[in-house]
Amino acid sequence: MATRRQALQTLIGGGMVGAGLFAMPAQSASAAPVGGQRIDLHAHMIPPMYRDAVLRAGLLVPGGLPLPAWSPESALAFMDEFGVVTQVLSISDPGVRFVSGPDAMRLARSCNDYAADLVRTHPTRFGSLVTVPLPDVAASLAEITYGLDVLGMDGVALLSSYDGIYLGDPRFEPVMALLNAKSALVFVHPGELPAGSAPPLPLPSFLLEFPFETTRTAVEMIAAGTLDRYPDIRFVLAHAGGCLPYLATRLGAPRAVAPDAIPSVSLLGLEGALRRFYYDTALSASASSLRSVLEVTDVDHIVFGTDWPFSGLTYSTSDTDDPAPGLSDVFDADGRARVERITPLTLLPRLAAELR
Template sequence: MSATKRTEGAGTEPVPPLPGVLDVHAHYVTPALRAALEAAGHGRPDGMPAIPDWSPEEALALMDRTGVAAALLSVSSPGVHFGDDAAARALARRVNEEGAALVAAHPGRFGLLASLPLPDLAGAREEARYALDALGADGIALQTQYGGRHIGDAAFEPLLGDLSARGAVVVLHPTSPACFEAVADGFPRPMLEFPFETARAVAGLVLGGALDRHPGIRFVVPHAGGALPVLADRIAAFALASGNDVDVYGHLRRLYYDLAGFPLPRQLPALLTLTDEEHVLYGSDFPFTPGWVVEGMAATLARGVGFARGDGVFRRFAGA
């Protein structure tokens, strides 16, 4: 769809800027998750000022103001694993069941992208089965790396095989690189490290052959591809020079990308040299992106920018 322009007239209600779209990059923060983050020393996750406040009522009000039909809820970085496998399994189960309860309480307005307790592979495979089968999750949220290994690493191959066999949707989310203390220069990691982490993870999936081995997964890449739009030619050139005959451009064209963050005025035009509008989906990044920023970006995106509604990927919402 092409985003609809806001139109207002005398005696009429304002038309939301993005009527009927799905928000594929929206987060939730339950009290249990907040407590676990704070207890693990993540009160300023990835160097951000604080864990943002979130409530379903506030999220729904923002969705109504922007016209979003439904939001796919996920846990943001740093996820649910803070060093202990058993605790991570318990927290993943807790937040996934809380997310499923939010979906049940607000039919048609929320979907769930389940969290997994990686790098605990056995726990992650079991939680993926539970979330998809018992909870009816709409997909899986995976971070770009776990324990210093990007998601295309051979360590995660069994999980990717499971998800491909099920035709699952996987929405990627960047996290702080393992060496962030050496490279972030004290800045919040979402500023620079997240876009490069996204590029590293996707390049690994492409060049390592994971996308060829697991064609059943529909991947959604965050933040308009991060640094990928400006690095794609370098990735393709180095692949060719090293004798890797993978179809870099073909894979990048077939991936889906969300528009969370600040895709305009520069990033989205670059992304559309790699793929088409049908592979570009809306994302708000609320509440880590404040509501007033989300509203401003939604209004900007509505000015003639084309992107898909999202129900072709999240088919439960088709026709909603």
């Protein structure tokens, strides 16, 4: 008889041919302290209409990986296997930016309606983040308003850049102003560079360019003063902030060695800006990653994430029901509870009310 883990591997494996090359080795660890109460702030959905649109556009390996198999049922099976009570779902790279104009608007709306319907059906098992049709600012303002005010979604998902335009760019100022007015939760996920922009390395984008892109957009937002002007946006950076925590000392160095060369006065407040961000643990739940994060912020700004289903094979090869055993190398039981449940719920008031 097949085990639950074998069944889960079958559910997620169909779309991941060749991805086993990047699977993490199996680990063993004792059960995590929060059991089945984890809140996963970094999880993705791939609705049928979205998959069809991506494949019609010829995007067979967005970000360097084929689209994995996904369904609400496979998501729930994964969650039950690894003690996750709720996944907050977003559309990953490429978002809807591979189409434009009315097509992008329609696809974003379809994704948002799909997500909202899923949350209505499973209000404690799923949350949802608004998909926006950037770089179309006017359409994105309308979709943010629709998603947050009409559908009651839990926040907004943004890619690190759109057509090479990073999030601190003045062209996106109206979007930031609206998000600030709504005190929105904003999840920042890396996206692939425009065609021809990435270095010609024999590596898929998700390995190096994704964390670099998160770093670029975060630093640009700091330098542009975005965090200063919009203090009510709650930004969550994917994958432990990319390289941002590790580079904090270097980014602050010009104040001492070349103060006249600082490109932006906002960099003078670097430490405060780094503490403003939240950092998720997706593909980063290790001592080497998270101790760097703890050098620039505190445990209450770290939140649990899995990056499922794109990270699916890293879980199907594990021999523990703890989805992030490396967290115990950094946090005690109280710290893990903060990362995996308490802090995420402070960012998700609708879900917190549902789970009471």
